[in-house]
Amino acid sequence: MYQYSRAIYRSIKDLIDPYADQQTQLASRREVLAACENTMERLAKDPLYFAKPHRALFEDIRRYFPITAQAQVAWAVQEGVTAAVTFIEEQVEAGALDGGAARCRATTRKGKPCQRTPLPEREYCPSHQHLETRVAA
Ligand SMILES: [Zn+2]
Known part of the structure; x- marks a missing residue:
């Protein structure tokens, strides 16, 4: 967003x-x-x-x-x-919103799901977008 x-x-x-x-x-x-x-x-x-x-x-x-x-x-x-x-x-x-907002698919260092909003048409937030790049590569 x-x-x-x-x-x-x-x-x-x-x-x-x-x-x-x-x-x-x-x-x-x-x-x-x-x-x-x-x-x-x-x-x-x-x-x-x-x-x-x-x-x-x-x-x-x-x-x-x-x-x-x-x-x-x-x-x-x-x-x-x-x-x-x-x-x-x-x-x-598309059913991507859970409880009102899409969530980043990453897991934080503390092992909890990241609560941030993903980038448009992506599955990860700005902090975790490198994860997506790695999967795609
Ligand atoms: Zn994230």
Whole structure:
């Protein structure tokens, strides 16, 4: 899911208030990225009960953008969230979701199943994606 939150963030980060000082811009970028990731996490955990996730995310982050960029931000958020929702719906249909979210297939060093969300169309999370590469090789 992080691929989707990063994609949304990348598409809008340069629209963050260009007249703010550097510190403020940096802080705003952090807030926007965190909001994108929170939305994706919530979506992954609770895909069937999270109504209008793109509106929720846009409401969370719109204050960091100037009036002139609002429409573009709204559009980018909607595109990005729709892509994520489509991905999740495909996972649900494929029966890949267990208890609401797909889980990485790796086992942690403590011997417990990894709880992280796999990369899109993969079976492992970003931390364990090397395992998949090894199997494929
Ligand atoms: Zn993992």
